[in-house]
Amino acid sequence: MEWIEYVGYVGVVLSSITFLPQVLHAWRTKSVGDLSIWMVLILIGNVTTWLFYSSVKGVLPMIIANAIILVLSFIMLFFKLTFKK
Amino acid sequence: MEWIEYVGYVGVVLSSITFLPQVLHAWRTKSVGDLSIWMVLILIGNVTTWLFYSSVKGVLPMIIANAIILVLSFIMLFFKLTFKK
Numbered sequence: 492m493e494w495i496e497y498v499g500y501v502g503v504v505l506s507s508i509t510f511l512p513q514v515l516h517a518w519r520t521k522s523v524g525d526l527s528i529w530m531v532l533i534l535i536g537n538v539t540t541w542l543f544y545s546s547v548k549g550v551l552p553m554i555i556a557n558a559i560i561l562v563l564s565f566i567m568l569f570f571k572l573t574f575k576k
Numbered sequence: 577m578e579w580i581e582y583v584g585y586v587g588v589v590l591s592s593i594t595f596l597p598q599v600l601h602a603w604r605t606k607s608v609g610d611l612s613i614w615m616v617l618i619l620i621g622n623v624t625t626w627l628f629y630s631s632v633k634g635v636l637p638m639i640i641a642n643a644i645i646l647v648l649s650f651i652m653l654f655f656k657l658t659f660k661k
Binding site for chain 2: 526
């Protein structure tokens with residue numbers, strides 16, 4: 492494996508966990524008023540597209556990362572739709 | 577160009593604009609209390625990694641998308657550090 496692919500794996504791990512602190516923050520505060528629902532919706536569209544792309548291409552690390560981000564995005568959407576503030 | 581690469585271009589465009597509604601939302605409301613600073617910081621790390629990866633690989637659409645996301649991330653960080661609430 493070329494050295495640059497290790498950089499790619501760092502990117503995959505960081506990408507996967509990017510929205511975890513946001514989900515935890517929203518869960519703790521029960522407040523999502525400052526979150527843009529359009530960000531969450533475009534994120535879902537963006538990640539669904541990459542999940543499809545990586546599945547067709549058979550790039551497993553990218554499939555896993557996008558699947559994780561998709562789950563986190565749907566949790567953010569659920570919070571956005573259910574929390575009162 | 578294979579058809580799946582067109583799907584990739586859709587992903588690149590969606591990825592690039594994902595954080596634009598969040599930046600506009602924060603700018604309009606001047607309120608970022610519900611935004612996790614850790615999300616923003618990990619996003620900056622994640623995008624910097626992909627910017628480096630795509631520059632070494634010479635994948636121009638990925639370079640452009642990550643450069644746009646990096647600018648938007650730094651704007652969110654700036655808002656997070658300067659807005660009072």
